[in-house]
Amino acid sequence: MIAIKTIGPIEAQHNDAELARPASRKSRALLAYLVLQDGPHTREALCSLLWEIPDDPRGALRWSLSKLRPVLNCDGTERLHTDRQQVVCDTRGLHTDAAQLRDAGQWADKSE
Numbered sequence: 001m002i003a004i005k006t007i008g009p010i011e012a013q014h015n016d017a018e019l020a021r022p023a024s025r026k027s028r029a030l031l032a033y034l035v036l037q038d039g040p041h042t043r044e045a046l047c048s049l050l051w052e053i054p055d056d057p058r059g060a061l062r063w064s065l066s067k068l069r070p071v072l073n074c075d076g077t078e079r080l081h082t083d084r085q086q087v088v089c090d091t092r093g094l095h096t097d098a099a100q101l102r103d104a105g106q107w108a109d110k111s112e
Contacts, residue, residue, distance in 0.1 A: 002075060003095045006032045014074045021071070026050045027064040031071065034080075034089035035096055041087050061087075 005011040010028045012019040022028050051057035072079040081088045
């Protein structure tokens with residue numbers, strides 16, 4: 001099981017062992033965005049979200065994705081799928097603190 005903490009400082013764990021998080025703040029922000037926002041994302045949208053200034057935003061995105069693969073795929077399951085146009089993170093098997101809060105809120109709404 002991979003657990004990703006997105007509220008507060010971003011952290012990732014695999015079987016209760018801390019995973020090295022990407023050093024770059026933008027890479028950590030990309031990790032949080034991909035695990036919290038379902039669906040495919042165009043590379044263009046991700047570049048405009050985080051890399052408007054660099055000379056090569058697509059290169060910066062590629063570099064960040066290469067830093068996220070060891071975190072998201074650490075248990076042998078390929079979760080980060082990319083092609084020339086899109087980036088998709090398969091969140092099955094990932095546990096996030098934000099999802100736990102969302103689920104707790106849904107449970108509270110049903111109990112009222």
